Amino acid sequence: MPVEDTKDNLNICMDYCGTCPSLPFPTNPMLFCARGSSPEKIEKKGCKCPTCPVHEKHKLKGFYFCDSGKAP
Numbered sequence: 001m002p003v004e005d006t007k008d009n010l011n012i013c014m015d016y017c018g019t020c021p022s023l024p025f026p027t028n029p030m031l032f033c034a035r036g037s038s039p040e041k042i043e044k045k046g047c048k049c050p051t052c053p054v055h056e057k058h059k060l061k062g063f064y065f066c067d068s069g070k071a072p
């Protein structure tokens, strides 16, 4: 099931992507697993997606959705 672009999911994402070491700040939009990749250049310095409750709930595979785009 794809990740829904909801306010609740965005709020959860803010706690993870919102403090991510790989993203330039401010970063917008977040919730990359639902909305797609970031237009910003990503320097991979770590990814919090695997510890995110949205990731767990949807049993997502992979991480760095800011770079790779929507979760399948």
Ligand code: SF4
Pocket (backbone or CB within 6 Å): 009, 012, 013, 014, 016, 017, 030, 031, 032, 033, 034, 048, 049, 050, 052, 053, 054, 055, 065, 066
């Ligand atoms: S899995 Fe990653 S992109 Fe998706 S809500 Fe969690 S922190 Fe954000």
